[in-house]
Amino acid sequence: MILVTVGTEKFPFNRLMQWVDLLLKEGFISAEEEVIVQYGSCTIVPDKVKGYFLLPTNEFQNLLKKARLVIAHCGEGTIDVLAKNSVPFILVPRSDRFGEHVDDHQIELAEVLAEQGIPIAYCPGDLARFVLSPQAVRVSKVPADSYAYASSLLDKRFGSDPAAEEPILGWQNYLFSFWQKLTVKRPIFSN
Numbered sequence: 648m649i650l651v652t653v654g655t656e657k658f659p660f661n662r663l664m665q666w667v668d669l670l671l672k673e674g675f676i677s678a679e680e681e682v683i684v685q686y687g688s689c690t691i692v693p694d695k696v697k698g699y700f701l702l703p704t705n706e707f708q709n710l711l712k713k714a715r716l717v718i719a720h721c722g723e724g725t726i727d728v729l730a731k732n733s734v735p736f737i738l739v740p741r742s743d744r745f746g747e748h749v750d751d752h753q754i755e756l757a758e759v760l761a762e763q764g765i766p767i768a769y770c771p772g773d774l775a776r777f778v779l780s781p782q783a784v785r786v787s788k789v790p791a792d793s794y795a796y797a798s799s800l801l802d803k804r805f806g807s808d809p810a811a812e813e814p815i816l817g818w819q820n821y822l823f824s825f826w827q828k829l830t831v832k833r834p835i836f837s838n
Contacts, residue, residue, distance in 0.1 A: 649676060649778070650714040652685040654722040655701065658747050661691045663739050666771040667718065668693035675775040683710055716781040718774065721753040721767070726760070726786065735781035737766040737774065763787055 651667055653660040664686065670676045671693055682696040685707070692698045702710065707728075711717065714734050719725045721740040729736045740757040741747035757767045764784055768774045 648681040648683060648710070648714050649716055649718065650683050650685075650710050651696075651718045652702075652707075652725060653687045653689060653720045654685075654725050655687055656720070656722065656741070656748065657688055658741070658749075659689045659691075660687070660720055660739075660741055660747050661689050662742075662745055662747065663718070663720065664689050664691040664693055666739070666768075666774055667696070669771050670775055670778060671695060673775075675778050680715075716778065718768075718777075721757045721760070723756070726756075730786035733783055735766075735777075735783040737768050737777040737781075739768045739774070760786070 651663070653663060664684070667676075667682070667684065668691075671678075671682065676682060678695070682693070684692060684696045684698045685702050686692050686698050686700065711728070711732050711734055717729060717734055717736040719729060719736055719738055721738040726738070738757060738760065740751075740753035742754060743749065743751050761767045763786065765786060766773075766777050766782070766784065768777065
C-alpha cells in the first residue's frame with residue numbers, strides 16, 4: 648500500500664495529485680496496489696485511489712505502519728512524523744510559484760534535507776524512480792528537535808513574550824530559520 652499525504656495546509660497541492668495520477672496511468676504504480684490519499688484542500692484527486700480529506704491521527708499512524716512507502720508534502724509536522732517511522736518516504740516541496748504555499752520555505756527545507764540524503768521529488772520522474780526502488784532513510788535532525796533550543800534562545804534574546812520585542816519574522820519563520828542554521832551547522836548569531 649502507498650500512502651500519499653499533503654497535510655492540512657489551506658492551499659491545494661494539485662500538482663502532486665496530478666503526478667500521482669500520472670504514475671498510476673503510466674503503470675509506475677501497479678493497478679493492484681492500494682493507494683490511499685489524504686488530499687486536504689486539493690481540488691484534484693487521482694482516479695482509482697481511496698481518498699480522504701483528513702485522517703484522524705490514530706488512523707494515519709495505522710496506515711503509516713501498513714504502508715510500503717509514503718509520498719508526502721515537505722511540511723515540518725509531516726517530516727517529524729515520518730522520521731519516527733521506518734517506512735520509506737519521499738518528500739515533494741510545495742511552491743509559492745504554483746500557489747501551493749505563501750512562500751518557498753518547503754523548497755528551502757527540501758534542499759537542507761536532501762543534503763542529509765532524504766529523497767526529494769522535484770518532478771514526476773523523481774517520484775517514479777522512488778516508487779520503483781524505495782529506500783528507507785534515517786533523518787538525523789527534524790524541525791521539532793530544534794524548536795526547544797531555538798525557543799530558549801529567543802526567550803534569552805527577546806524575553807518570554809514574543810509580542811514584547813517582535814522579531815522581523817514571525818515565530819514560525821524565525822524558528823524555521825534557526826532550525827536550518829542548526830542543521831547545516833552554521834553560527835546562529837554573528838556579532
